[in-house]
Amino acid sequence: MAEEKRLMKGNEAIAEAAIRAGCTAYFGYPITPQNELTAYMAKHMLDHKRTFIQAESEVAAINMVYGAAAAGARSMTSSSSPGMSLKQEGISYCCGADLPCVLVNVARSGPGLGGISPGQADYFQSTRGGGHGDYFHLVLAPKSVQEAAELTYEAFDLADKWRMPVMILADGLIGQMMEGVNLPAQRDLATLPKKPWAAGGQAKDHRPINHVTSINLVPAELEASVKARFKRYDEIKAQEVRYEEVNIDKAELVLVGYGTGARVALGALEMAKKLGIEVGLLRPVTLWPFPEKRVAELAAKGKKFLAVEMSMGQMVEDVKLAAAGKAEVNFYGRCGGMIPTEEEVLAEIRRLLKK
Template structure:
């Protein structure tokens, strides 16, 4: 029988999807607007005889994730922007030690403590590594409660497959809103991939010691280790790009937006159609790897772009890199927790087109 459609907050849907994906350990620390996620895990993980710990800080939570994931357990933490900043050291360590894990950022406005309203100001931090050293994290950006669930479920598989931390970049709008959601099936724990690199259980197997660490004091060895990781990144960039596009062939102008701002852009596109103006939508779902190749193809066809973000302009830099000067790229953004309206975006599109 098909799963029943449930009405849930984005935050809760992420929690339920993580549980179904086989998340064995969750470590969190409260912060608005993601508290319902931590609360959901508190309510359900212990009932399932899994691990839930409210850590004493964000730094502690990410290091607990590092520890649990090093033993091979599917592990997750979540927070919102300032809390994610605190986790960056631990994320860098997890990347350096090739430890798969899932980190959820239900972003709020910044910089600093900023405010608690939705924002997309964490794009740079998410897609450029965020912490110290040479690395990237996989970044997935949901646009709805359904997608928040689907991408969280997928994130655990991607993390294990590529041995990388995967970041879910949502925002307060996605986290707080309620929509219908149908969940994927609960994963059978025995179906999860084997992790021969993990620590623990040596008493059963008598295998040689596994070291899970980012530390290597031999420059040539560390370089080789980093190079191997970047070979995996190249594979990821080839095979794991995700995006959605709508009406790009007919469009006079393509709106480029992810997550919440793609929903607002969709409204502007619908309103434009009623006025006889053809707009398209290009929505990156994986922000890293960025769908640069497809954007370049569209630019080569002479398509022009209007990037819409809830920031002062961050993803627009990736769009400009992809387009590489072949077509004009405009930008419209609001920040500080202000959510742009469909009317504003439509007005900006009309201004760009001179219509």
């Protein structure tokens, strides 16, 4: 019989989905509003005889993730905005060493310590390679507790498939709210992908030593490895772009939003419909790779855009890049932990369409 739907906080659903996906090693450090995630892992990872460590800092936690991933573990860390900033050096190292791992950012408002209320101002950091060097990694943005569980579960497979970190970019609202969730099935660890590139264990099967590292002091070689990685990025862009669309065909104006911003935008879309105003919604599920082709197609059809974000305007730049001057791109956002309301977005829609 199928398991019953459970009422869970986003943070807890992410944690449970990670365990079910076969996360074998979790390293965390407390920070609001993601604490329930670390607490849940503390409680449940040991039940499954897996590794849980509360590290001495975020920096330590991400380097433990690096070590565990290099040794072949399904490795994970989570934090919230200021903590994610601390992890960026380690994330760059993971990308440079082609290490699969899952990173969760239950984002709050910034900059600096900022506040503990929900925010989406880490978009640039998440999608542009937030540490040093030339790199990208997959970024998935859930809109609900259900999707937070599903995307976390898939993130581990995507990380192994592409040998790169995969980030779940949620926000304090997704982390703190409770919704019904159907959880994915428990993975048998014996069925997880083999990792012949991982370090350690060479004495057992008499193979040469595997070096897992991001360092290469020969410029020509390093350039070649970065270029090879960028070829992989092109494949990812061709295969992994995901988005959801609502009411696009009838609409002159398309709202663009992700995560909580998309939920608010959907509410505004429904309110507009009741007034006889048709607007659409494009919700990127992958923030990197961004659904740039789809935005370009819609721009070519003469659609206008309104990006809705919980920031001063970050994703809107990707919309503008993709629209390449062929469409009007507008922005509405709140920041500092304020969440745009459906009413505010509706007012902006009416102002733009003069309806």
